[in-house]
Amino acid sequence: MSGFSEASMRERLAKLRPQQDSINTLSLWLMHHHKHMDDIVQIWLKEVRKETNSSQIVNLLYVANDVIQNSRKKNPEIMGKFYTVLEPAFRHAAKISGPELDKAMIKTLNVWRDRQIYSEEQLTALDAVVKRRKSSGNSATIHHAHVHAPHIPELFPPAPPPPLEYDSESVSTNVTEVLESLRKLDYPPSADAEVRHKIASYSEMIATPQSLDTIRNSAEAKKLLAEIDEAEPLVKEYCQRLADEMLERRNLQKLFDDMIVNVRATVDLHERMLKEVRRKEERARNDLAEASMGILEKIAEVEREIARTQKNKATEYHLGLLKAKLAKYRQQLLEPAGGKGASKGDGFDVMKSGDARVAMVGFPSVGKSTLLSNMTSTHSEVAGYEFTTLTCIPGVINYQGANIQLLDLPGIIEGASQGKGNID
Numbered sequence: 001m002s003g004f005s006e007a008s009m010r011e012r013l014a015k016l017r018p019q020q021d022s023i024n025t026l027s028l029w030l031m032h033h034h035k036h037m038d039d040i041v042q043i044w045l046k047e048v049r050k051e052t053n054s055s056q057i058v059n060l061l062y063v064a065n066d067v068i069q070n071s072r073k074k075n076p077e078i079m080g081k082f083y084t085v086l087e088p089a090f091r092h093a094a095k096i097s098g099p100e101l102d103k104a105m106i107k108t109l110n111v112w113r114d115r116q117i118y119s120e121e122q123l124t125a126l127d128a129v130v131k132r133r134k135s136s137g138n139s140a141t142i143h144h145a146h147v148h149a150p151h152i153p154e155l156f157p158p159a160p161p162p163p164l165e166y167d168s169e170s171v172s173t174n175v176t177e178v179l180e181s182l183r184k185l186d187y188p189p190s191a192d193a194e195v196r197h198k199i200a201s202y203s204e205m206i207a208t209p210q211s212l213d214t215i216r217n218s219a220e221a222k223k224l225l226a227e228i229d230e231a232e233p234l235v236k237e238y239c240q241r242l243a244d245e246m247l248e249r250r251n252l253q254k255l256f257d258d259m260i261v262n263v264r265a266t267v268d269l270h271e272r273m274l275k276e277v278r279r280k281e282e283r284a285r286n287d288l289a290e291a292s293m294g295i296l297e298k299i300a301e302v303e304r305e306i307a308r309t310q311k312n313k314a315t316e317y318h319l320g321l322l323k324a325k326l327a328k329y330r331q332q333l334l335e336p337a338g339g340k341g342a343s344k345g346d347g348f349d350v351m352k353s354g355d356a357r358v359a360m361v362g363f364p365s366v367g368k369s370t371l372l373s374n375m376t377s378t379h380s381e382v383a384g385y386e387f388t389t390l391t392c393i394p395g396v397i398n399y400q401g402a403n404i405q406l407l408d409l410p411g412i413i414e415g416a417s418q419g420k421g422n423i424d
Contacts (some may be wrong), residue, residue: 004033006043013047016059021251023059027066028247034071036083045085054098061093065108068117083122090129103174105130126131171262181252189241199238202231295333296391296410302326330374350394352402361409372408 012026030040044064064082071078080240093101109130112345113123189195205211206228215221306322311314360368372378393408 004036004039006039009040009043013044013060013063014057016063018059018062019053020245021254023062023066024250025247027070027248028062030067031071031075031078032065032243033177034075034078035073037078041081042083044082044091049091049092051092053095054096057093057096058104059106061089061104064089064110068112069115072117079117083118086126087129090126094129094132102130166211166265167219167262173268174255174258174262176254178252181248184248185245185252188245189238192238192241195234195238199235201229203227206231218407227306259328294391295329299326299329299333302329350392352395352405353394354405355407356402357407359407359409360363369410372406376406 009030012029016026033040044060048060050055051060064086068079068082074132090105093105109123109126112118113120203224205214206226211224215224240371302322302325306319306326309319309321309322358374362368370394372395375397378393378395391410395405397404397405
């Protein structure tokens with residue numbers, strides 16, 4: 001990695017973006033230069049104090065959170081050094097208006113409290129700074145419990161929550177970034193056998209300070225110095241390449257995590273679409289089947305369903321629906337299709353034949369079907385109950401050289417299935 005200086009750190013802070021990879025990269029660079037942490041925290045505080053943009057202060061707060069949490073095990077002293085500048089930084093942040101900044105401070109304190117980053121006494125002091133912000137007119141409310149606030153990026157998040165909605169643009173960008181990162185790692189420095197072999201060919205003495213004790217004269221010292229001068233730029237350049245590779249691999253891991261989330265979102269979207277298509281398909285099938293049935297067939301089907309259904313409290317609602325549907329079909333059969341007007345009903349589709357038509361109309365079970373069967377060669381089917389036909393039955397008789405079509409119309413009246421209209 002490049003060397004540390006105040007100018008380089010200010011430049012990196014100025015380029016900081018509100019994206020996790022940008023925050024991770026800067027956090028890693030700061031932890032790499034942890035020997036300069038005293039200077040780092042002071043420079044960070046100066047940058048916070050001179051900022052008036054609430055969004056940039058949020059970014060700086062996220063970087064501090066990232067460094068503090070990930071130095072907890074290996075370099076715990078960093079936590080203490082950062083705490084010395086947190087209170088003045090929070091005081092300045094509290095003066096800057098912006099709900100995003102207020103929520104970020106609250107969220108940060110909640111995270112530190114939950115993970116016991118700082119003691120309760122230390123966090124209470126920071127809480128007091130934010131509470132003073134509230135008393136001066138800010139509507140944000142401080143709670144020790146969790147509050148809803150923007151997610152603070154972490155270097156090692158436990159389990160990033162999947163997005164609520166599928167975002168095609170995010171998926172496309174993620175795939176492009178993964179491919180670009182993989183291209184960068186096609187020939188990684190860690191696999192550069194030539195450089196590794198060359199470094200390994202140098203004497204072990206150049207990397208072992210204790211070897212200085214074995215030098216007996218100036219000639220040996222000059223020889224070792226020359227070898228060190230030759231190896232130093234090569235090793236330094238290779239170490240920087242390895243550090244860049246490590247950063248790229250960390251970035252790739254983050255991209256893969258995002259890809260897993262995107263794949264899950266895509267699968268969820270496709271499953272929802274499949275369920276919706278199947279629901280519409282089933283509805284279309286039912287509508288098609290119902291549309292292809294005649295009124296009498298629908299009545300017969302509903303009556304069969306009523307007969308099959310056991311009568312108890314659990315089926316009362318279902319039977320009620322069936323009876324309502326049956327009444328609707330019967331009403332459609334008895335009334336004209338246009339409603340209460342004088343327009344014609346649905347009627348029956350019967351192919352016309354002969355020279356004239358005669359329709360036989362009468363009550364159920366008066367012998368219309370028997371008369372038709374005896375006068376013509378036509379057999380008239382009757383319904384499941386014995387006193388009415390299902391549909392219009394045509395037959396033909398010859399009378400004085402004229403072919404006359406006889407139509408046996410069903411004797412449908414209200415309550416026919418219960419025996420009404422039966423004159424036997």
